[in-house]
Amino acid sequence: MIRSMTGYARAEAQGAWGRLSWELRSVNHRYLDVSLRVPEELRAIEAEARQRLGARLSRGKVEAGLRVSRDGVAAPISADAAQLGELAKAIELVRRELGSIAPPDPVRVLSWPGVVRAEAADLAPVQVAALSLLDQALADFTATREREGASMKQHLLDRCAAIDEHSAAVRARLPMVRGQWLDKLRARCRELGVDVDPGRLEQEVVLAAQRMDVDEELSRLAVHVDEVRKTLSREDAVGRRLDFLMQELNREANTLSSKSQDAELTRHAVDIKVVIEQMREQVQNVE
Secondary structure, three states, X not given: OOOEOOEEEEEEEEEOOEEEEEEEEEEOOOOEEEEEEOOHHHHHHXXXXXXXXXXXXXXXXXXXXXXXXXXXXXXXXXXXXXXXHHHHHHHHHHHHHHOOOOOOOHHHHHOOOOOEEEOOOOOHHHHHHHHHHHHHHHHXXXXXXXXHHHHHHHHHHHHHHHHHHHHHHHHHHXXXXXXXXXXXXXXXXHHHOOOOOHXXXXXXXXXXXXXXXXXXXXXXXXXXXXXXXXXHOOOOOOHHHHHHHHHHHHHHHHHHHHHOOOHHHHHHHHHHHHHXXXXXXXHOXXX
């Protein structure tokens, strides 16, 4: 199954640690180029995330970003008893020196540096959830690229059929073109009043037939078109192979056009080149 290199997916998850969201997007590229962005606190999963992306994707310029939102999630905190004790001693000293003072404000006490400390959050559950969510996003991402790839496959198969039709039309017209060329040669000789030696005329016919012979080009076109169809049925990444086949198809179409000695044959050759160009544009986006 062929896949497009263009795709987009987004996946979100909510838990005790807050909200996670992955966003994946890609465009065509000669190789696999992954740009990964994760929050600093989850930097430890970066290597594993890259490995999972590389295992599912072969080509494309991919942007993958992870966001973490902790809105509404209370961070665990604790008071430092030793620091509170030292602060209480200082307050008592002030009371003895200055006499009666107002009781200390608990909120202001808690804001004193070192009295309250935030407990380090356990990041393991968040890391596991982030990687699991990445797998979900990748599944959706791959499905999107496969759906687009299926459309591209049908487009390419339709163009293969068009090349077959034009090639068949060329084959059907070749005998007529050869006959017309021979008739023109004989008519020209009669106009000039030249008595042409039959052997010489036969030699000219053979030479002209060689110049106009496109059987080899048509055969190679058929072989390459058949190879395109086989390639489209493969399960691995086939973009580079298809790109090479487009070059081969274009080479044969150019030769076919250069050998054409008839307006109708030239039209078919040009139409084949147009079809190949349409295919090439699609192939540029195949993974």
